[in-house]
Amino acid sequence: MRNKVISALAGAALLMGGAAAAQAQDALARIKEAGVMKVGTETAFAPFDYIDAGDHVGLNMDVFAAIGEELGVEIEWITLDWAGVLPGLEAGQFDMVAGPATITKARMERYRFTPPIAEATVALLKSAKDDSITKPEDIAGKTIGSGHATAQLAQLEEFGKTLTPAPETKDYVSFNEAYADLAAGRIAGVANSLPNIAFVAQQRPEIFAVVAPFGTKTYFGFPGLKDDDHASLMDAIDAAILKMKADGRLGEMQQKWFGQTFDTPDAVTEPNI
Amino acid sequence: MGFDFNVILSKQDALVSGIGMTIFVWVVGTLFAAVIGFVIATARRYGGVIVDKALTVPIEVIRGTPFLVQLFLLYFGGPYIGLSLDALPAGLLALSIYGAAYFAEIFRAGYQSVPPGHVEAAECLGFTRIQIIRNILLPEMALLVIPPSVNMAIILLKETALLSLITVPEMTMTASAIGSQEYAFVEAMVLIALVYWVLVELAGLLGRLAEKKLSRYRLAKA
């Protein structure tokens, strides 16, 4: 019996030693050694990540395929509901997050963002048949949906406080459900970033229309961890994105998925929110 | 990583309203489910063979498919057939229908447990059908149906967590929002797991008390 206990303890010690040895390398080195970078995202954020007839497609797939090439690694995708993605990053379930996430002051305290890859300013999607909303202020007193645990929802709530009567907000597990509810007529609008709703409205012009943005100008970046362990990885990803931006690949991808290019800064600037 | 429950507890207003919503949909949904289930079981008993067989199909369909799929079908599919319910009524309806299918089976077993002689005796005494149900069948089956009913109520409490997926602001929803905003996701989940646990244990306790009370009643009668 005692022998068993001792050998179990020895085994546990060995395992922990192994884990410690793995920690000696930093995240970039571990990823390169494994040949795989794990990226967490949600797949209900067209045109960044979405499922088209069963296949995961979108701008993020293209951008990360290129980042993977630059780093010499494969990309492994882990898809969750958005509310679980940033907690998953902190828990260490993946090396970084695609998303992308709106760059905000609060998030910058917590995460390190890549250079912006698109504009994230919040606008409204409404029903194409709805004439009662022509400007953002028209949502006063109406019910507007947004994504659960998103910066877009937070901005909608902030904006709502300036209106009387304040609009009612509903948070959906993903934006897809919010779009479906707008189509079903349960809500009057969906607040999401301009590239997202422009894409949805362009896919279904007979159902949806875009209302001008109400939010302050913000950008989308890919969030990763701030610690020393992930510093060289984030440096390498930043470099890959800037390289793609310089040689025009990022612009081509934006054109492909948004139908337009965005003039984004090369480095994360002080966010407005 | 240290656990910090204070950030979660600082949002206690939202948390309390989420817990309140959970208890509301749970209690109302369970009551509806039990009543509908009882009506179904009674219709099957007195409605003849055709009603009995016809009701078997929906019961088996509901028992054979996940609650989540039923919920999505009702909430997201409903508007396409003109049934556009808000999240809360849709959630309550889905929960009631789901629970009713199980309660119908619980009450069916209850009806079967009552010796036919008791019913016949009451009939001879000129009891009406309603009187028989109220004075003979229900009291006699009570002891048998309470444990599975409490069990079902507990299952329904846990299913209410899924209503978060159609925007009902119950406690799983509010806790995950607070957890994400305050970067304390694990703490938020631990906290609501404890709340569910307490509610479940309370329901179990109430069930056992009711059982005890009734069994004394039954012994006295024997």
Next chain:
Amino acid sequence: MSWKLFNLLLEASLMTIFVSTVSILIGLFLAILLSAANLSGIRPLQWFAKFFISFFRGTPLLVQLLLLYNLLPVVGIQIPSLVTAIIGLSICTAAYQAENLRGGFEGVPTGLVESADMAGFSPVQTFFHIRVPIALRLTLPALINEAILILKASSLVSVVGLIELTRMAQNLVASTFMPLEIYASAGLIYLVINLVVATAGRQLERRLPGVGGK
């Protein structure tokens, strides 16, 4: 709805079947261990089993899965979504199966256990060769029932990143805007799988010999 969409649902249902089957089997094994703990007469083991069963039966699977997925890495355990899903479902069903088995163990005739003792069986031998097979046979209907519950509960594992039948349906609804047809089809697939399990269970029950001279 096109065949292509239906086929995607069918493919995803293979994941549902796989995850559920593995979880039910692991859960059964864990439930037997929990029962052993309960019957061991060792207090701390009994307390642990009691706590385990009460907690996992007392909290929603959705919350358990979210907790597991975010908690394990914090304590240094890195596992892929598939494994997290299986662990989550296995632990949850183990609690329920242990509770079912409790009834089964109570139904094992004392005479059998006593004669095994006299025949020189160790308590462990008696447990695995006498008690477990009889308890399993006695609770087979409950086990089949639990299998169906877990098949349905597996619709939640997408919250830890696994794409199974329900998540595939959600994804397809997002790109086609056909919730009625797609969720109804997903429901139909669940129903067929569960009918097969229920029928197979009844057949199995009929073929196995009864216990206790019934």
